[in-house]
Amino acid sequence: MSRPIQAHIDLSALRNNLRVVRRASAARVMAVVKANAYGHGLLQAAGALRDADGFALLDVRDAVALRDAGFRQPILLLEGFFSRDELPLLAEYELTTVIHSRQQIEWLDAYPRKNGLAVWLKLNSGMNRLGFAPQEFPAAMERLKSHRAVREVTLMTHFALADEAPGVAAQLTLFEQLTANRHLPRSLANSAAILRHPASHSDWVRPGIMLYGSSPFADASAESLGLQPVMTLSSELISVRDIKGGDAVGYGATYRAERALRIGTVACGYADGYPRHAESGTPILVDGKRTRTLGRVSMDMLSVDLSGLPDARVGSRVVLWGEGMPIDEVARAAGTISYELLCALAPRVPVRR
Numbered sequence: 001m002s003r004p005i006q007a008h009i010d011l012s013a014l015r016n017n018l019r020v021v022r023r024a025s026a027a028r029v030m031a032v033v034k035a036n037a038y039g040h041g042l043l044q045a046a047g048a049l050r051d052a053d054g055f056a057l058l059d060v061r062d063a064v065a066l067r068d069a070g071f072r073q074p075i076l077l078l079e080g081f082f083s084r085d086e087l088p089l090l091a092e093y094e095l096t097t098v099i100h101s102r103q104q105i106e107w108l109d110a111y112p113r114k115n116g117l118a119v120w121l122k123l124n125s126g127m128n129r130l131g132f133a134p135q136e137f138p139a140a141m142e143r144l145k146s147h148r149a150v151r152e153v154t155l156m157t158h159f160a161l162a163d164e165a166p167g168v169a170a171q172l173t174l175f176e177q178l179t180a181n182r183h184l185p186r187s188l189a190n191s192a193a194i195l196r197h198p199a200s201h202s203d204w205v206r207p208g209i210m211l212y213g214s215s216p217f218a219d220a221s222a223e224s225l226g227l228q229p230v231m232t233l234s235s236e237l238i239s240v241r242d243i244k245g246g247d248a249v250g251y252g253a254t255y256r257a258e259r260a261l262r263i264g265t266v267a268c269g270y271a272d273g274y275p276r277h278a279e280s281g282t283p284i285l286v287d288g289k290r291t292r293t294l295g296r297v298s299m300d301m302l303s304v305d306l307s308g309l310p311d312a313r314v315g316s317r318v319v320l321w322g323e324g325m326p327i328d329e330v331a332r333a334a335g336t337i338s339y340e341l342l343c344a345l346a347p348r349v350p351v352r353r
């Protein structure tokens, strides 16, 4: 027997969540599979999402791997290319690139090929991360529309506040002003905008987190949005003990029992990707019942409260997140978001699909 921790990836849930996107929007769907498909495994996730109209990611090697695996859809490089040396590869594999900087246009200028590339020109509409400033954008658009190395131009921007107030209005208005009457395809919406800002859907939507079954909103559960968890991280109790009132649990003795208590030790720690910052009291399932973590998470183990679980014993199944235990609740208790937990699943955790 090996260590009992594992991550189960439910590919049918991924397909369900793509249907939720389709119901919310008639736009074409650019499925975001960056960061190893948010930790779910790039090729397997893309396989389950093969009905998507395109895939978006960062690493050109991953893009090539998708092409080599037979995917024919547009594959979009969200940060574009990082040097002119990459341009022949983009052409060879028919990869679509974001253009977000003047430097990238200069590299294109020096590229001899004719009518090669599909590009997505990015406007910085307020995120101030990537993209052309509003005053630079029209010139960049004209430059690319008539560029000999460019076959087709899509216009894009990215929202900073799609999931909270005051929302997308200011960024949407700016983007619309700068792209009106251009007759070019457009793309703005991430998961939050897909679900709450239909006016932003335009030609292509770019769902990420919702595909993986997590809510983009602090005020709405994934379940209430019709989303199913894709990744379930589970393990087992490997030790059970009784402690007395006043006894402490774990490093730093941060939890001290008020009264006698039965506790269990779970084979899962921060080296598996469980957040060390999850506080005492973070929800967790043992034998399908909700209980709470106790004390600090250590590298390979964490402790749970077994009061109210008289049948729990060594070998009892523990669900850290996923089926029956929303990852969004665990993330909140750790002061982070589900994205970070999903991406941080450690390579040492065996994955079952």
Ligand SMILES: *Cc1c(COP(=O)(O)O)cnc(C)c1O
Binding pocket: 032, 034, 078, 158, 189, 190, 191, 192, 206, 207, 208, 209, 210, 216
């Ligand atoms: C990551 C990303 C998305 C997807 O965002 P979610 O919040 O996961 O839906 C969309 N567009 C861009 C440019 C991104 O970087």
